Amino acid sequence: EVQLVESGGGLVQPGGSLRLSCAASGFTFNNYWMHWVRQVPGKGLVWVASINSYGSTTDYADSVKGRFTISRDNAKNTLDLQMNSLRAEDTAVYYCACVRVDVWGKGTTVTVSS
């Protein structure tokens, strides 16, 4: 079955860190760019970060640049997002996605609150 499964979400205090992971299966993971996308419930989609198929090129939204790091392990078919210096405005559902082949995870919720 083609799927992406996120994990690692939860409640964290402002200034804290969290690492999200995404496990891929059922498609040739190492052929494609991968993305993290977030969404506050009831609001629009926001692109967070992307990584190329080799893991050698990473791109970030201005709002997370310098705080978040995207990475991948093609041997393990996993995608990660290390989130540091978290802020209340980072609270959202985080999706990992391979948009090119229309594979999306169900999302994991990150809540930044004291």
Add this chain to the structure above:
Amino acid sequence: QAVVTQEPSLTVSPGGTVTLTCGSSTGAVTSGHYPYWFQQKPGQAPRTLVYDTSNKHSWTPARFSGSLLGGKAALTLSGAQPEDEADYYCLLSYSAVCVFGTGTKVTVL
């Protein structure tokens, strides 16, 4: 960072045709922005409908088509069905950054 603008809401009659557009604050949208279109229904993850302006997956209903129109990316729904009621988002690539559009809520009524 660029702002990508879509119509906030559109209404289409069952069987009717509606065109959603996706504009960029930096100027005309071109194929070099590799426009994507996504559909999202309540409580669900998004689904990719169109990639690279006009390419569709085998599972994308034939009634959806993507194009460039008047300096914007466009998604046309021809022969709307009740199940097409959803939020639609475009995504544009700007070299090292991607930006989602503001989203369009489509009502089939």
